[in-house]
Each structure stands twice: as structure tokens, then as C-alpha cells.
Amino acid sequence: MKTQVGIIGAGPSGLLLSQILHLHGIRSVVLERRSRDYVLSRIRAGVLEQGFTDMLRAAQVGARMDREGQIHEGFDIAFGGKRHRIDLAALTGGKTVMVYGQTEVQRDLFAARDAMGGTIITEAEDVTPHDVAGAAPYLTYRKDGSEGRIDCEFVAGCDGFHGVSRKAIPESVLKNFERVYPFGWLGILSETAPVSDELIYMNHERGFALASLRSANLSRYYIQSAAEEDLAQWPDERFWEEFRRRLPAEAAAKLVTGPSVEKSVAPLRSFVCEPMRYGRLFLAGDAAHIVPPTGAKGLNLAASDIHFLSRGLIDYFRKGDESGLQRYSEKALARIWKAERFSWWMTHLLHVFPENAGFGERIQRAELEYLVSSRAALTSLAENYVGLPFE
Ligand code: APR
Ligand code: PHB
Numbered sequence: 001m002k003t004q005v006g007i008i009g010a011g012p013s014g015l016l017l018s019q020i021l022h023l024h025g026i027r028s029v030v031l032e033r034r035s036r037d038y039v040l041s042r043i044r045a046g047v048l049e050q051g052f053t054d055m056l057r058a059a060q061v062g063a064r065m066d067r068e069g070q071i072h073e074g075f076d077i078a079f080g081g082k083r084h085r086i087d088l089a090a091l092t093g094g095k096t097v098m099v100y101g102q103t104e105v106q107r108d109l110f111a112a113r114d115a116m117g118g119t120i121i122t123e124a125e126d127v128t129p130h131d132v133a134g135a136a137p138y139l140t141y142r143k144d145g146s147e148g149r150i151d152c153e154f155v156a157g158c159d160g161f162h163g164v165s166r167k168a169i170p171e172s173v174l175k176n177f178e179r180v181y182p183f184g185w186l187g188i189l190s191e192t193a194p195v196s197d198e199l200i201y202m203n204h205e206r207g208f209a210l211a212s213l214r215s216a217n218l219s220r221y222y223i224q225s226a227a228e229e230d231l232a233q234w235p236d237e238r239f240w241e242e243f244r245r246r247l248p249a250e251a252a253a254k255l256v257t258g259p260s261v262e263k264s265v266a267p268l269r270s271f272v273c274e275p276m277r278y279g280r281l282f283l284a285g286d287a288a289h290i291v292p293p294t295g296a297k298g299l300n301l302a303a304s305d306i307h308f309l310s311r312g313l314i315d316y317f318r319k320g321d322e323s324g325l326q327r328y329s330e331k332a333l334a335r336i337w338k339a340e341r342f343s344w345w346m347t348h349l350l351h352v353f354p355e356n357a358g359f360g361e362r363i364q365r366a367e368l369e370y371l372v373s374s375r376a377a378l379t380s381l382a383e384n385y386v387g388l389p390f391e
Contacts, residue, residue, distance in 0.1 A: 003029045003119075005313060006139045006152035008127055008165050010039055010120055012102060013285030013302040014158035015109035019059045020310040022116055026317050029150050031124040031141055033159075036110065039122075043189055043262045044102035046214055047072075047199075047296035049387030052303040053098045061108045068215070069100030075199040075385075077350075077372065078248045079365070083200065084372040091375075091382035099199075101214050102299050124148070129155050129168045133279035153280065154325075156309065158302075160286040161271070169278040181268035181292060181347060182354060183207070186225035188239055188260040194219045195247065195255045201294075201350055202246050203368060208294075208351040209246035219256075224351055227267040236260050268292040270344055272336060275329040276305075282328060284309050289336050291343035294350060300387055301339050307390050308332045335388060342384040 005021060007014045010032035018028040032039065048056075048069075056062040073089040073096050089096055113120055124141040131137045132155055139150045157165020166174070185208075194213035202209040207224030214220055221243050240257040247255060271290040276283045285302030308331050312324030349367060353360060371377045 001029060001149070002151045003027045004152060004317065005154050005156055006129075006137070006150045007031070007156045007158055008129070008139065009157070009159035009163060009285075009287070010036075010110075010122065011158060011160055011285065011302070012105055012109065012299060013287075013306055014156065015106065015113060015120075016055070016059060016303065016306045017156055017158060017284065017310055018118055018120075019061060019109060019112055019116075020306065021313060022113075022118060023059065024310075024314045024318065026313060028119075028156075029152070030113075030118070030120040031127045031139060031150070032120060032122045033124060033127065034122065036120075036122050040103060040106055040110070042103065043187075043220075043264070045293065045296060045299040046099055046101045046212060046220060048098040048100055048105075049300045049303075050095055050097070051307075051387050051390055052300050055303055055307060056105070056108075059112070061105075061112045064104070064108055065098065065100045068104070069098045070215070071096050072099055072198055075201065076196065077201050077203070077368070078251075079203040079368045081248050083248050083251070085198075086378060086382060086385070088382045088386055091379050092386050095386040097296075097386055099213060105299075121148070127159075127164060129157070129165060129281060132168055132281035135280075137280045154313065155281045157281055157283040157287045158285055161290055163287050165281060165283055165287050166273055168281060169273075173275070173278060175274045177270075177272045177274070179270040179344070180227075181270075181351070182227065183351060184225050184227040184229065184265050184267045185210075185222045185293060186229055186234060186239065186265045187220065187222040187263070188236070189214070189262040190219050190221070190258050190260050191217055192219050192256040192258040193217060195251050200247070200251065201346075202248075203350045203364070204246040205352065206242070206246055209243055211247070211251070225265060229265045231263055231265065234263065236263075239263070266293070268294075268347065270340055272333070272340060274333060276332055277325075277329045282309055282325075284332075288332075289340070291340055292347045293343075294346040295339065295343040295385065297339040297343050301336055304335050304390055305332045335390065338384075338388055
């Protein structure tokens with residue numbers, strides 16, 4: 001098979017790229033290791049920046065999001081038992097975020113690709129990029145016991161943190177930057193009314209907690225936990241008890257509990273690889289960087305990568321202008337590092353760090369008190385949370 005752009009991975013990065021390219025008359029093929037059902041069963045992020053929602057609308061996949069998603073004009077930070085509202089709209093000249101699950105974004109992207117005749121090959125095993133440093137790269141894979149080959153002009157590595165694309169870049173070229181945090185997030189999804197209409201990020205002596213939501217009857221709650229937890233040790237009752245203890249009292253009194261419909265633990269990590277281009281291979285999304293979830297930036301960064309990459313590819317195929325592709329890595333990384341800094345900062349602001357006992361705890365409390373008392377500090381938080389500009 002021959003195409004213009006071979007895309008590895010059908011997560012939000014890969015599907016959004018193939019959709020945008022299609023709308024500009026550029027052909028692509030997406031190769032995905034998992035089944036579609038598996039991809040659609042993953043519970044991931046849920047807060048979309050305005051820049052991302054604009055991109056989804058422009059890519060003709062925003063209609064259901066606009067009907068079913070919730071616009072949030074603020075969120076709360078709680079510490080010392082008190083809630084403090086961060087008025088995003090007032091602090092940013094009217095900017096807001098959209099609460100709409102990544103799972104739903106994936107569903108909308110699959111539907112749009114299907115409707116437009118897009119080629120997505122799922123359950124593709126052993127996907128391997130070849131000759132990406134040369135003029136004629138190609139991908140090989142196995143499906144149902146037979147071998148497939150896709151010749152393409154460019155390869156987009158959208159295959160997440162554990163994918164093959166990053167590994168196709170020689171070690172002598174690639175530089176990795178990493179910080180692993182000494183804890184994880186234990187999360188549950190439950191078909192109960194959310195404890196708050198807006199998100200509550202909680203700093204508590206027993207550890208961080210987050211009250212988030214997907215809809216009026218679907219709550220997403222997290223507690224700071226060990227990086228690797230045995231979920232068998234966390235029956236729902238234990239989760240609810242621990243979560244309730246970390247909520248401010250008036251919220252705890254309103255908490256509605258019920259059976260979890262999903263429960264998982266995610267370790268926290270910051271990671272960036274540089275550069276994001278090697279020859280005709282371009283990395284995007286989690287394949288190139290990871291943020292801890294505290295700032296809700298993972299999915300949004302994938303979107304800004306696809307913004308830069310799709311523009312570079314469109315300029316190349318429509319006008320023969322290579323400058324966007326040449327500057328892709330530099331432009332994407334400039335925005336990525338700012339989101340890395342913000343996610344790292346919010347993680348430090350809100351979590352219990354075992355090594356911080358004493359002095360570090362007092363500094364953290366001082367920072368929280370300063371934050372909620374200073375319009376300048378709040379403005380910095382708000383402008384990062386709603387998303388820095390793409391350019
Ligand atoms: N071959 C083919 N597909 C692969 C391979 C491989 N070797 N390895 C991984 N994949 C697929 C995964 O199964 C997954 O569907 O690539 C896809 C990568 O998707 P994501 O991990 O969702 O990454 P991305 O599309 O960059 O989305 C960004 O933002 O909220 C965060 O981490 C969260 O998923 C989210 C991400
Ligand atoms: C979520 O709803 O899953 C969520 C929300 C905000 C975050 C992280 C995760 O910062």
C-alpha cells in the first residue's frame with residue numbers, strides 16, 4: 001500500500017492528525033496495535049483547553065463535544081480545610097476549559113474517520129518503521145498472520161510513551177529528560193452525581209486528591225497513592241473512605257458514593273525527548289513527552305503537537321514549503337517545556353513529598369497562601385491552566 005503519511009498509533013494524536021490531513025486532501029494510513037474496543041475502553045484525561053476545542057471544531061469533530069461537554073469557568077484549590085475558587089474566566093479575559101472525556105474525543109474521531117473513508121488498521125502487530133533517515137521510508141506490520149507494507153513520504157510516530165517510533169531514533173541523536181515522582185494517582189470512575197460542579201484540587205496532609213467529573217452523573221475521583229498499588233488492596237469502600245477524609249468538610253458531607261465502574265493507578269512522570277524529528281519521522285504526543293496529570297496538560301499537548309505537525313505537512317504537500325516541518329521540533333518543544341514546567345509546579349504545589357517533611361511542608365503552605373492572596377500569582381496559574389497560545 002502507498003500513502004503520503006504513515007501514522008503509527010490511533011490515540012488522539014494519530015487520529016486527529018489523519019483527520020486534519022484528510023480535510024486538506026492529504027492521504028494517510030493509521031496503524032494501531034490494539035483493537036478499537038480496547039482503545040475506546042481506556043479512561044484517560046477530561047479537561048480540554050480552548051485551543052484544542054477550536055481545533056476539534058475546525059476538524060469537523062466538535063459537534064457532540066459542543067452538545068454534551070461542559071464549559072468550566074473555574075475550579076477550586078482546597079488546603080487547610082478551605083476551598084479557594086480560581087476564576088479562570090475573570091483572570092484570563094474570558095477563557096475557559098471544556099470538560100469532555102478523552103474517550104469521547106476518541107469516539108468522535110473514529111466516527112469522523114469512518115464517515116470520510118479513512119484507513120485505520122487496528123490489531124496491527126510488530127509495526128516497524130524503516131529507512132526514516134532516507135528519502136523513501138516505509139512501515140511493516142503483521143495482521144491476521146500476513147505481512148503488510150506501507151510506503152509513505154513521512155512517518156508520524158503517534159504511538160504513545162511505550163511505542164516503537166521513539167526507539168527508531170538512534171541513541172546518539174536522542175536526548176531524554178526525565179523526572180519520576182515517588183507516588184501515583186489511584187483513580188475511580190463512578191456513576192454518581194459529582195461532589196462539586198467544578199473540579200477541586202486538594203492539598204491534604206494525607207496526600208493530594210482531585211474531584212473531577214465527566215457529566216452530571218459520572219464522577220472521576222483520584223487520590224495520591226504509592227506509584228504501584230495492588231488494586232486488590234483498594235476495594236471501593238476503602239477508596240471512598242480515604243477520598244472523603246481528604247475533602248473539605250462541607251464537600252465530604254455531600255459526597256455520594258457508589259460502585260466504581262473503573263479503577264486504576266497511574267505513576268507520575270515528567271519526560272521529554274529531543275529532538276522530535278529524525279529524517280522523515282516526526283514524533284507527536286505521548287511518544288515524545290509525558291507530564292504528570294496535575295495540570296491536565298497531556299492530551300492538550302498532544303493537540304498542540306498535531307497543530308504544528310499538520311501545518312508543516314499541509315505547507316509541504318500544498319505549497320512545497322518545507323519550513324514548517326523543519327521548525328516542527330523547535331516550535332513544539334518550546335510549548336511543551338512550558339507545560340512541563342507548569343505540570344511539575346502544580347504537582348509540587350499540591351502533593352505530599354516524603355522528602356519534604358518539615359521545611360518543605362512550610363514552604364508549600366506559604367506558596368499556597370501566597371497563591372490565593374495574589375492576583376498576579378493567580379493570573380499565572382490561570383493562563384497556564386487554560387492553555388498558553390500555540391505560537
Ligand atoms: N504499534 C502501533 N500502535 C501502537 C504501538 C505500536 N508499537 N504502541 C502503541 N500504540 C498505540 C497505542 O495502543 C495507542 O492507541 O498508539 C496509541 C497512542 O495513544 P496515546 O497513548 O493515547 O497517546 P497520544 O495519542 O499521544 O495521546 C496523548 O494525552 O491524556 C494524555 O496520556 C494521555 O493518551 C493520552 C495522551
Ligand atoms: C480527569 O478528569 O481525569 C482529570 C482532570 C484534571 C486533571 C487530571 C485529570 O488535572
